[in-house]
Amino acid sequence: MIKAKARAVDGPDQSFRVAEINRRDLDLHDVLIEIKYAGICHSDIHTAHGEWGEVNYPLVPGHEIAGVVTEIGPEVTQYKVGDRVGVGCMVDSCGTCENCLEGEEQYCLKGNVPTYAGVDKYGEPTQGGYSTHIVVTEGFVVKIPDNIELDAAAPLLCAGITTYSPLVRWGAGPGKKVAVVGMGGLGHMAVKIAHAMGAEVTVLSQTLNKKEDGLQFGAAHYYATSEPDTFTQLAGTFDLIINTVSAEIDMNAYLSLLTLNGTLVNVGAPGEPLSLNVMSLISHRRSFAGSMIGGIRETQEMLDFCAKHDITPNIEVISADDIDHAYKRVLASDVKYRFVIDTSTL
Known part of the structure; x- marks a missing residue:
């Protein structure tokens, strides 16, 4: 077994503590990665707090992983020692079902293996990127382009592929009007990517506090949803709405902003069920959809797209000692726009 330093949480109301976890010895197609940085995703918080169901504690979250290959299994062909690589929200899948064969491993019919809070093919619980090392089968590792730090x-x-995938799937591009609900970690990436694709981008946020940032990121318009005339003014406007908010909102109000055949895609994952009036869909042949991350092939495509268009998230690098405080700040919407843990501080 390979020993790795980590930060773990022992329950939904517990603080993070220093931990040591085991990583498996390398199998034939495994890659050992020395993690350099790990992003903090809202999903980490939901899971650590037990908001998405039962959790097998202790838990090491983190599925936004960037690092360097330090060792490879004897039959690895895609990577070599020294490669700059990343690992996202999943570390394995069945590889044989229809969806996996189509490169949509995130929708594996047998269930993909999440990077943390899952169980791998060896029957062991998966632990994530708030650690110094991780072992992943090479098919679930991606190459980080040289011009992205x-x-x-x-x-x-996570934030990049979660927004890139639906923008591609629903055809964001020239001549399309795209609205992004929320200007957080996911939202600011959606704005940057949709703008680079050539769409006319509008941000819908509770306030105008981040308007200057939104316009700088590529939004053409920015509206406060707390203003009573916003929904009247924008009724029937958008071809596509990407909702990044992980909280309950008035879905009928947002659906009213779609044009004929428009689609609202939920990528935020609130802990409570959402409700809507089906007439909001019927009246203009609108669609309400959901989207997860992308498959491994699409994740690599996203990284290459971001490298080509010089797109990176706005980040705040923190020490591992600051994880609990960072969680509180995320919940208070006090981050511009993604916390990233420097794992050398573990």
């Missing part, structure tokens, strides 16, 4: 690359492995 590792600290900035980390959030792309």
